[in-house]
Amino acid sequence: MHELSIASAVVDSVLEYLDAHEVKKVMTVRLAVGELSHVEAEQLRFCYMAITQETAMENSTLEIESVPAIVECPRCSYRGRPKYWADAISAAPIPTLECPTCGGAVEPVEGNDCAIKTVRFVA
């Protein structure tokens, strides 16, 4: 349940901003969650709902936008979407760090982070 750590970081960051400004109520917080980050959206929503109670963020909506992974290959200079492992036993194809063109190891360059994009509030 590291989603609780992430949700706490969201709430701390937003409340810190609110303290410095005259904000009455937060309506929406929009997050950008990278495909390669390990954040489960439903658990994050649940944690967010639980810990925003009795704050200016209570009943606000958490919108989660997914950021696709982009990888780069140091060997063949491929840049683009990762190769997926389709026939693993998971519910969805697994992004891998195998270069789709040369089979070497790629480096992730996008889709690793988890960030607050925007906050909508009433002042």
Added chain:
Amino acid sequence: MIQTIEASPDEIYDIELEHSLLEANAKLAKENRSLLDLHGISAIDVMGAIGSGKTTLIGQLVGRLKDRLGVAVLNGDATTSTDADLIAGQNVPVVQIATVNGCHLDANLVGKALRKIDLSNLKLILIENIGNLICPAEFPLGSKARVVVVSVTEGQYMVRKHPHMFLGADLVVVNKVDLAAAMEVSVEELAADVHKLKPGLKVIPTSCKTGVGLDELTAALVAR
């Protein structure tokens, strides 16, 4: 950077925060790394499921290394100090990091633990993360390498079930290989799964019972 847009008076405002949620931990991890570099210490983050054999492996590594170089252990455990006690029996500095209900170590806790030990004579710090094959992946600690321990007793599909953990690993240990036949688990297939996720990632099969692979693992970690 904070920009205010769509500002109609006493109404609804949108602000762009562009604030990374992983940055606070990443920043502390960098501070830990600077402190370790300053003392010429390599820290190794040892991650793996509960019961994968992290503590026993660390105990074996400490036994092989303590007369050659200064080694210390940071022992993450949710509640007990049993693992830390076991390592402390070898007379090396040990700090137990009790996360209480936390499912992973973070850079802040590791930073606090580093301030508890005398770093001046150390060369290697082994950090035992909380037994968990999901959550620790998101929280770098400032280590030089991240080692994932998976054991054959966890079954054939442990790698593909927890792909994220392996994408961020620098070294994978397949432990308890002495039990592979009894478990009907193929060590080669586990290694093949690792390489499907990350080509070229070093995989070392080990057994703390027979001692196989332990010298190779010791050498691989010292080389870091």
